[in-house]
Amino acid sequence: MRTRRPKAMLTISSDERTQLTGITRSRSLPAALTLRAKIVLACEREPSNAVVATRLGVGPHTIGKWRNRFIANPIEGLYDGCVPAGPARLRMRLWPS
Numbered sequence: 001m002r003t004r005r006p007k008a009m010l011t012i013s014s015d016e017r018t019q020l021t022g023i024t025r026s027r028s029l030p031a032a033l034t035l036r037a038k039i040v041l042a043c044e045r046e047p048s049n050a051v052v053a054t055r056l057g058v059g060p061h062t063i064g065k066w067r068n069r070f071i072a073n074p075i076e077g078l079y080d081g082c083v084p085a086g087p088a089r090l091r092m093r094l095w096p097s
Contacts, residue, residue, distance in 0.1 A: 007064075008071050012044050019075055036078045039066045 012020070023029060023037035035056070042052045049063040056063075069077040 007047065007049070008068065010040070010043050010067055010071060012040070016074055017041070023078075033078060036066050039063055040070045040078070043067045043070075 020037040020041050024034050024041065026034065035058070038056060039052065039058070039062070042055060043049075043063065043066075046052050046055075049060040049067070052063045053060040066078070069080065
């Protein structure tokens with residue numbers, strides 16, 4: 001039988017659970033952020049990355065990445081890389097200098 005690395009324990013406080021649930025229900029936040037919140041909530045219930053990955057339709061490495069980031073830096077860690085594309089970026093793409 002193949003042995004794997006043990007996963008770090010993921011525990012979510014009631015305040016964090018409330019924030020994560022709010023993020024998953026939001027229509028104005030980026031889809032990537034809502035997916036990350038869903039991943040963290042699913043990881044609390046299910047210890048297997050593979051099961052969570054098939055349930056949410058993403059790869060198991062993605063599940064492990066966001067599980068570890070949440071453990072290291074709880075709510076703020078989910079916002080990594082969520083930079084809104086504002087008008088300046090759009091202008092640069094449409095009318096380069």
